[in-house]
Amino acid sequence: MKIAIVSDLHIGYERFRQDALRQARMALEKAVQVADAILIPGDIFDKRAPKPDVIADAINLFRDLRDLNKLGSEIAEFRGPGSIYTKFPIIAVPGTHERTAAGKENPLALLSLAGLLADTSESTTVIKKRSEKVAVFGLGGVPEEQVKSELQRLSPLPFPGAFNIFMFHQSIYEILPFNDSFIHYDDLPEGFDLYVCGHIHNRIETTVHGKPFLIPGSTVLTQLKDKEQGKKGFIVFDTETLAWEFIEIDSRNFVLETVEAEGATASKVASSIRSAIEKAVDSYDNPVVRVVVSGTLEKGSEASDIALQKLVSEFSGRAEIEIDLSKLESEGLGERIDQIRAGKLGNMSIKEMGMALLLDRLKAEGYSGRIDPQTLFSILSESKKEEAIKAVLELLEKEK
Ligand SMILES: [Mn+2]
Structure with a gap:
């Protein structure tokens, strides 16, 4: 079977609301054409309580996917505390952005109640295509310090006679080594044939317990970090050949530029920022450009002398711009900080x-x-x- 893994759609993400919806649709519509089932390891929505028009966007999208009726498998069995209301093989768990207090419905659960997908939180969903079975155990995003005890409590076991996938939405210490509460690869349950995770917005392909561990990354730009400069897309995994490929979508380009002030005046630095943006605008259609300015300005010049608003409006309609001056220092700033400290x-x-x-x-x-x-x-x-x-x-x- 071919399993598409599409993650972190963030429908309703305010800053890039149109990009989020357009790119989610693009990824999922491509996925239904090439795969037998779709897994979504969390963050379909950007918020736990999206506005009705955002929920409507998602309902329209998932109903259109169902109506395309292209996925080659169907849900044959469900084992878990909840219930599902469809055989249509889009299987998901809620992410950290959708997490609600225990007993409260999250927006992903609403899509599941409407029969537009199957919420497989703490449950196993088995899909079938002819004689082949694929079982997916899901764990929705939980607070990092609770993951280990949740995994112990649930002790997920592989489903006999199936290709077994463990799907979750969490930080992993080996990928983000800065918080001791993050789980390690070794904490994941053994016995599964494939591990699928969301939450991390750039693509990761590695091995856990000798089996593939895959994170497709988000379908939309959110954090404007260095690693998000690659193309967005999703993964298609083949359970027979155990091979996978990344399928790109036509996502908005993101360019991260750096400008070093080198003791220049505010207006010189502004023109360096302008050139950096122009370079990106020449290369891509309506890109998102983030310029990080560092170094020191000429004595007497201050960061506030750089006419940011003017720069942003100059490129309005041609680029979405973010200029980060937090690393820029002015001469004499130290002295002023001392004065402020002294009140x-x-x-x-x-x-x-x-x-x-x-x-x-x-x-x-x-x-x-x-x-x-x-x-x-x-x-x-x-x-x-x-x-x-x-x-x-x-x-x-x-x-x-
Ligand atoms: Mn996310």
């Missing part, structure tokens, strides 16, 4: 400066309110927004 800017204390700023703004706005600016300042500087509004309203009420 002083110039000869003024931070508090005096804040008060002066507020007075300026009030004057500019033509403020003639009944609360004196000193009182207003102390309310605003000492409370959170909601509390400040409440305090001001109470004060006004008292004065009436």
Whole structure:
């Protein structure tokens, strides 16, 4: 059987909402043409409580896939605590983005209740094509520190007489070695013929317990990290030959550029940023471009002197731009930080400066309110927004 693995669609992802839906559709429509079944190891949705129009997008997509009626296998058996309502072989688990409190339905479960796919959380779903059986055990995304105990509690076993797949959605220490709570490859249950994971947004192909371990990566750009510059797509695994291939989709291109300030003025650095973006725009149609600026600006220049908004609007419609100035330093910045630490800017204390700023703004706005600016300042500087509004309203009420 040919099994397509399509992961982390993030339908409803606000920043690239159209890309997310278009690329999810592209991947799944290609997958139904070439595979006998589709596995989705989590994060179909970007949020645990998507808006109704986002749920509608997903329903329309999965209903269209079912109506294409191309997948060559069907669900023959289901063993688990839940229930499924379809024989149509799209098998999924919820990801970390869809996770809800125990006993609460997540949006993936809604698609399963509607019979548009099979939620195989903590369950085994067996699909059949002629005499061949493929069994999929699924574990939805759980808090990292609970994975080991969940695996012990569930002790998933391979299904006799089938090609067995273990599907989950979790961080793995060998891939992301920075958190001790992440599980290791060796923690995964033995006896399965293929391990399929979501959660990590770039492609991983390795071996666990002597068997293939595959992560296709997300179908949409989300984190704007170095490793996301490759083409998006999905994996098709052949259970007979044990070979697999990555099938690319026409995903939006992402380019990460770096600019070194080298003690130049803000306007020189701005023009270097502009050239970096132009290079990307010349190479790709409407790419996502992230420019990371590092180094030090000329003395007297500050990061805020770089006209970012102007740069972004210059390329509007030709590229989606993100400029990261967090690694850029200004000469004399150290001194100013010391002053801020000492609670002083110039000869003024931070508090005096804040008060002066507020007075300026009030004057500019033509403020003639009944609360004196000193009182207003102390309310605003000492409370959170909601509390400040409440305090001001109470004060006004008292004065009436
Ligand atoms: Mn994800």
